[in-house]
Amino acid sequence: MPLLEVIDLYKYFTIKQGLLAKPVILRAVDGVSFNIEEGETLGLVGESGSGKTTVGKLVLRLIEPTRVKKLEFMGVDLTRIDDRGLRKIRRYMSVVYQNPSSSLNPWWTVGKIIEEPLVRQGYGDPDERRELVEAIMERVGLPLELYNRYPGELSGGQQQRVAIARALITKPKFMVADEPTSSLDASVRASILNLMKELQREFNISYLFISHDLATIRYIADKVAVMYMGEIVELGRVDTVLREPLHPYTQGLLKSVPKIGKKGERFEIKGEIPSLTIEYKHCKFSSRCPFAFEKCRAGRPGLKRVGDRLVACFLYD
Amino acid sequence: MGLHVQDRSVQPGIGNVLEVENLRIYYYTDIGVVRAVDGVSFSIGRGEILGVVGESGSGKSTLGLAIGRLLPNNARIVDGRIVFDGRDITRISEDELRKIRGKELAYIFQDPHRSLNPVMVVGDQAGEVLYYQFNVRSKHTILARVIEAFRKVRISDADKRYHSYPHELSGGMKQRVVIATALIGRPKLIVADEPTSALDVTIQRQLINLLMDIREEYGTSIMLISHDLGVVSELSDSVSVMYAGKIVELGRADAVTEDPLHPYTQALVRSVPRIDEAVESLYSIPGSPPNLANPPAGCRFHPRCPYAREICSREEPPFRKIGDRYVACHLAG
Ligand SMILES: Nc1ncnc2c1ncn2[C@@H]1O[C@H](COP(=O)(O)OP(=O)(O)OP(=O)(O)O)[C@@H](O)[C@H]1O
Ligand SMILES: Nc1ncnc2c1ncn2[C@@H]1O[C@H](COP(=O)(O)OP(=O)(O)OP(=O)(O)O)[C@@H](O)[C@H]1O
Ligand code: SF4
Numbered sequence A: 001m002p003l004l005e006v007i008d009l010y011k012y013f014t015i016k017q018g019l020l021a022k023p024v025i026l027r028a029v030d031g032v033s034f035n036i037e038e039g040e041t042l043g044l045v046g047e048s049g050s051g052k053t054t055v056g057k058l059v060l061r062l063i064e065p066t067r068v069k070k071l072e073f074m075g076v077d078l079t080r081i082d083d084r085g086l087r088k089i090r091r092y093m094s095v096v097y098q099n100p101s102s103s104l105n106p107w108w109t110v111g112k113i114i115e116e117p118l119v120r121q122g123y124g125d126p127d128e129r130r131e132l133v134e135a136i137m138e139r140v141g142l143p144l145e146l147y148n149r150y151p152g153e154l155s156g157g158q159q160q161r162v163a164i165a166r167a168l169i170t171k172p173k174f175m176v177a178d179e180p181t182s183s184l185d186a187s188v189r190a191s192i193l194n195l196m197k198e199l200q201r202e203f204n205i206s207y208l209f210i211s212h213d214l215a216t217i218r219y220i221a222d223k224v225a226v227m228y229m230g231e232i233v234e235l236g237r238v239d240t241v242l243r244e245p246l247h248p249y250t251q252g253l254l255k256s257v258p259k260i261g262k263k264g265e266r267f268e269i270k271g272e273i274p275s276l277t278i279e280y281k282h283c284k285f286s287s288r289c290p291f292a293f294e295k296c297r298a299g300r301p302g303l304k305r306v307g308d309r310l311v312a313c314f315l316y317d
Numbered sequence B: 001m002g003l004h005v006q007d008r009s010v011q012p013g014i015g016n017v018l019e020v021e022n023l024r025i026y027y028y029t030d031i032g033v034v035r036a037v038d039g040v041s042f043s044i045g046r047g048e049i050l051g052v053v054g055e056s057g058s059g060k061s062t063l064g065l066a067i068g069r070l071l072p073n074n075a076r077i078v079d080g081r082i083v084f085d086g087r088d089i090t091r092i093s094e095d096e097l098r099k100i101r102g103k104e105l106a107y108i109f110q111d112p113h114r115s116l117n118p119v120m121v122v123g124d125q126a127g128e129v130l131y132y133q134f135n136v137r138s139k140h141t142i143l144a145r146v147i148e149a150f151r152k153v154r155i156s157d158a159d160k161r162y163h164s165y166p167h168e169l170s171g172g173m174k175q176r177v178v179i180a181t182a183l184i185g186r187p188k189l190i191v192a193d194e195p196t197s198a199l200d201v202t203i204q205r206q207l208i209n210l211l212m213d214i215r216e217e218y219g220t221s222i223m224l225i226s227h228d229l230g231v232v233s234e235l236s237d238s239v240s241v242m243y244a245g246k247i248v249e250l251g252r253a254d255a256v257t258e259d260p261l262h263p264y265t266q267a268l269v270r271s272v273p274r275i276d277e278a279v280e281s282l283y284s285i286p287g288s289p290p291n292l293a294n295p296p297a298g299c300r301f302h303p304r305c306p307y308a309r310e311i312c313s314r315e316e317p318p319f320r321k322i323g324d325r326y327v328a329c330h331l332a333g
């Protein structure tokens, strides 16, 4: 049994357009399915605005799905659970939000913020907790002098490390990490990724790791799901997907990666990013896809097995 | 190209949009004085893109904020000059400064929430520059210009997004709103602090191309603070590398990123993970980040440097010219 099982997950938002116009429906997550096994990392990549953060919040039940066929964590149906049950199961979950500054209590010191999940779980006495806090600070590369500082007195990357320390200190079973290393220099990033892998091996933690950095995903993840406009368009083992992408969007994504010493290469996926507020009866990528053919404008491709992965594209029918 | 200050005495207004000389910025806290920027000099030419990379916590954002005098209350500029387009920012009046901000000098803050007002729709926020700085009074014109700017940064449903509140946008969309807002007034200099950290590489690519075009067309200069060495290497003309409040290496972007001379830059570049390689564990610089309230004596990198010698813990290395770049290391050259 997988640790987390998601089948046909949807989230629609209603957005207003000025005072007079009628509100419209925005299809942020439009039928997404995946599993995460114990001790496994699923990388989630894809276009900005394609619904990655929303998926992360949905599987933690921080927001309500519009509809979903199955959402199970540790064998528990998260759609039918009451508040007490949810509080209990949250002990096994943790999260690093995309924007660290707004997720840290500005009135608390760094030490108190990192300690808080332990306090909530009634772990140990203050001395024992202080020891754990200092140990994790050291491991994420936060100088101990920062223990008594406030989040507003830290650099962007230091705030991010506080959020990571707080999420790891309880050794959760499952962690959603939303761009957790985007404000870190390459060396600190490397040591945090190494730490996350070590803890994973030691405590069998599973990660849903959202990132735009494909090299980071290559290192940390076992499987990767590629999202485009609310859907997963490709899902498979990270080495095969990144070495030999099949979906045209994944191919464009890999070609766009900026590299040291690649000045002047100006490849880009052409075309406007289409609207999320209309219902699609054709492939959502067809307006920008270099391989689009008739069929692509006549129907919507579903995820199909191609070799050992899943791809949503008519080219592989 | 970013190097002028060391070559000749500062001549305000000639060639450079920004000249920073021997800048020191300290934070005063209960626990001591944090020397976040400690003797930094560089310049940015007109139309030049200067990349600023370096260790997290080394003073990059502090440096960027100082240019618009936007530092928090507990910070002091204790020494040095910041000359923006011929005017010494550290001396001019608040009134004069207000006229410069937004119009001639635009910001993309590292934390998008610092740029965005949570209770105002993002379109109106982007239009404020036009209203206050350029006296555009027609609501219709503002609306049209903002939507055009949103389209340029690839925001989908740009017309509908005009009326969105920040919390209704994804992380990368907020970032693009802030970029659009910064570009709308066609400033002389943009201080862009991690402008693409929340963007996928396809949109990142489009924005890199857009910024290149804008630089061509309007001669806009950019101070690009980023941890993404790929983005910096592609977009910048020159790069400065910061460690513990100091610039340790400064030179042409390709030279610094492809053939780094300073041991810290070398270690930083070595830590970048590769997309085409499976590895068991990633290289990272041994040891801990320095404490800026009590930085190491001599070369600040010496406790972690594989080449450190006796002199390194005793004497601070001077910032020396080696070929066409500058390096602060006793052994380089
Ligand atoms: N509370 C909300 N109200 C209305 N729309 C929302 C809300 N939250 C998210 N959205 C919309 O849902 C879509 C998906 O957003 P999400 O934050 O999940 O994207 P993302 O993939 O995480 O993007 P990024 O990589 O830029 O962070 C976006 O179009 C966003 O504007
Ligand atoms: N308000 C403050 N009070 C005290 N110290 C501060 C304050 N703001 C920042 N600092 C400290 O000053 C140093 C430089 O911070 P700065 O934000 O400039 O770093 P940075 O290079 O931008 O880092 P990052 O890459 O993580 O964003 C850090 O060590 C930080 O802890
Ligand atoms: S289904 Fe057609 S348009 Fe869509 S990605 Fe495949 S080839 Fe391109």
Ligand code: SF4
Binding pocket: B262, B263, B264, B299, B300, B301, B302, B303, B305, B306, B307, B308, B309, B312, B317, B328, B329, B330, B331, B332
């Ligand atoms: S001065 Fe010495 S310690 Fe500093 S970088 Fe050079 S060799 Fe290393």
Ligand SMILES: [Mg+2]
Binding pocket: A052, A053, A054, A098, A178, B170, B171, B172
């Ligand atoms: Mg997101």
Ligand SMILES: [Mg+2]
Binding pocket: A155, A156, A157, B060, B061, B062, B110, B193
């Ligand atoms: Mg910063």
